[in-house]
Amino acid sequence: MAHLSSRRRHSRSPLKAFAAVAVVCAVAAGGAYAAGVGPFDRGSDAPAPAAADQARAFLADWSGGHYDRAAARTTNPSRARDVLRSFTAGLDIGKPRLTAAAAERTAGDRVRVAFTAKMPVTGLGTWVYKSHVPLQEQANGSWKVDWSLGLVHPHLSEKEKFRLERQDTAVPQVEDRNGKALTGKAYPSLQPLLAQFTDGGGRPRGSILLVDRVTGETKRTETTFGRQAGKGGEAGDAPVKTTLDAAWQSAADRALESGADGRNASLVALRVDNGEILAMANTPATGFNRAVSGTYAPGSTWKIVTSSALLLKNAVTPDTVVDCPKHLIVGKEFHNVETSEFRGATFQKDFTESCNTAFISLRGKLGGSELGDVARTYFGVGQEWHIGIPSYDGSVPRPADETEKAASMIGQGRIQANPLIMASVTATAASGRFHQPTIVLGSKDGTSTTPLPAAVVGRLRTMMRATVTGGTAHVLADLPGEIGAKTGTAEVAEGEENNGWLVAQRGNVAVACVVEQGVTGGGSAGPILHNLLSSVPGDPS
Template identity: 65%
Template sequence: MDSHAHYSGHTTGGPGPRRKTTRAVIAGTAALAAVAGGAYAAGLGPFERDSGPDPAAGKQARAFLADWAAGRIESAAGRTTSPGTAQRVLASFTSGLDIDEPELTAEPAAESEDGAVTVPFTARMPVTGLGTWTYESKLPLREQGDGTWKVDWTLTLVHPRLSDTEKFRLEREETKPPEVADRDGARLSGDAFPSLAPLMSRLGGGGGTDSGARGAIRLVDRVTGEVERTEAAFGAKTTRADKGPVRTTLDAEWQSAAEKALASHADGRNAALVALRIDDGEILAVANSPATGFNRALSGTYAPGSTWKIVTSSALLIEDAVAPDDVVDCPKYLTVGKKFQNVELSEHPGATFRKDFTESCNTAFISLRDRLGDGKLGEVARTYFGVGQEWHVGAPTYDGSVPAPKDETEKAASMIGQGRVQANPLIMASVTATAVTGTFHQPSLTAGNEDTTRTTPLPRKVVTQLRAMLRATVTDGTAKILADLPGEIGAKTGTAEVSDDQDNNGWLVAHRGNVAVACVVEEGVTGGGSAGPIVHSLLATAPGDSA
């Protein structure tokens, strides 16, 4: 049976009820603030360009996109020349097309001869239960009489083909999700494992599995309803030949432990966790809180914060730019276009680089930025850790982004996993696994996935140094919450800024035996305080280290 949902873009009448609360839709956009109006947006400090479009126009455009993505529709509309109309259209666009947590990425602004400014952007619109609709559009901005800038409202900025004569319609074809089994053949159900329910219909790409839910977004004539074109289609019409369950790499006991850990310690906050085998990348558990809706664990886009110092340290050690015993001072503050500081304003005068890592000293890492080329972090992330390459996991994923910094402020931010660096628990679990073995393995949820990644092993000396620093972070550093657990656990905490009006996200990555784990807690304030208890619970109750 087909079902239909409509988005008209009409400027009269209400948009209908919101599908999500503002807090819910913030989940997948934690990293967006860095790209579109967050604390580390391009153009901060003394490194602003002296020519080109007025920076205030670009800032307004990024703020508009950030508000729209985070569900702050009224605030986004207030940045336009027609707030009432904009609020109705933006709200009905996302609700009418079942769009959940859009990701909107701004490009550099361009100025026309008449003084107008245009900011192109890429929209990644996750359509609930189907997939992501990606397209490009542009924001027109005009300077107002008081010298401020506003988004010059028009339907086409929402989507280039949205107009007074055409609208969009969402069509769904109801399908039954495939049966799913764990690595040992045990059946997995959404009732027993709530985090897997949204994922089950998305499993595919390995062993000829069914693609699950199907549907399309059509452009239709407003008057006749006639379809003029298909904007996006989701789900291939294929079926499993044997009608048997989809065999996954998941482990029912690890999955159960992961879900219980989140349920017990996430404290109602949005959170996600991934556990995978170090030696082959096979995913043992994927868990989200709340369990329904957006899959933060695999598709979230977050600033990884200080967990990214694993990659930064790798780059510095590969380049012989620093050694673990070198003294790298850790002051409270360091200004590079903006003032950077350490969590709780900590300082460690005369600290070694090892101490800087175990205590997660932001200022020390930032002070080493000149020892790396502008594109070195992205090069190391891609070449050694596979981040930013296309992964074929067996389900939809976001595979990371480490763009070259636009200025010194952004370069400083990228050293500590901020700026425009984006990742998620899947990526950071994989980064941890690669760091402690030296070899990247494409993560997998199903067997037989295509692998187009090309990576180089980390030097053995660097692996040895990373393992020692990760272990010291548990015994003597910020990850002491794991110190009472058995086994040679190594870990790294992280705290990531999101925006001025949100608490920091908390991160923790860890490895023990043949398992690497990564966890993020939105607005968790600190990694040890929020993600720490979740990872501790998981490692305390999991059946073993999946040797």
């Protein structure tokens, strides 16, 4: 179970807790070193690398919701902080994806960095536009972002602002995979989500308008979402066919209701052979679908991906001895849950007991971007998914330094996922092949992945099974079937309890559950998935 900290037992990573409850899309510029600004020409007209670094850091802070930090990088911190915060909140924007281009010098003491903004508008879709970050060199040689409203969006000004308008959309009839009607009353977790199935799995309708700040007069329509009235008819004309299974959905709702103990929690169940989603549930059943749109550190459930990367390189085998000490220092102190240790442990033992220090000690076996490459190439994480409703598809940025690389080995740092992603990771590990998750029949698939080698799949399945029979997922050991699983404990923020994770695979079903502030995966998510798998003992039809 992932648990990183300084010497205090419950210290936290810099990842802020609000990221777990925002409606989000993946963040491309997760830090001052993550955006794609290439090597600079060192001629007289070449932009200063420090200026480009400042622009990338500003975009990273903005995208991460760190408005105070972003504003402090500008020439007008007070105004910048207020505008960045109100722009996001006023337009119901979740976590942006801000991708920087190359820097260019515009004058002797000025540089600009163009960027593409992808702004996820809650429940509607993504607003995409281009802008740039202007930078000015200061008297002390440092660089600051030259603040203006036009930085946020080229059309934003002191005279004009943006307004979000949502159009009422009829809630469609929604059916499960067998033609059974799915209603919010019968399936509470679906109630706030049913409108997202309009337009055959598209998004509800709405627009972002540019309006006069004084009169409110509309100057132009910046973007629209969903099928507009008069262009193909109204939603709800025919039932929307989903991949959901009424039995699994009902069992998921009951499992969360009885096992979450009042905490925020969510889960996803999907088919291993084709990625079709059988159930998605949240508690409380609010309008935010954390199960498929949340952003969480996956903790030690991510060791499935880390193990795959190591096994693909033959860096280890399950029988390789990889010592598991209590502590390991890589820029900061990392330790295991309850400061456990397993001297002389095999790699399989490290996996089944979720030993952080053992995994971190293997970081030198992987290149800087290798974990992200494996996640994308074999597991589809970070590619653009089209599941039929808005979703967040994961982010695995290249680590900025050795400390962050150590954290990424155990599913911390800036790695982000949700139950949908981790259920898919589990299904891929069990079958060897990624299938884009879908919830609406006929959803397009633009992903491209490579199958895992059979030998790697066999070792993953063996280690996941051993985690149930003799490891941290023993809470599932009394259930029938050859269940394989992986627990996770993920740090969130200073002063808050860890999130608890559990992923599991039984037959043709993969499931994933996260419980916010659940402390441990086995103790919080374990009973929920035990309840779920007990309630629906067989594979879906």
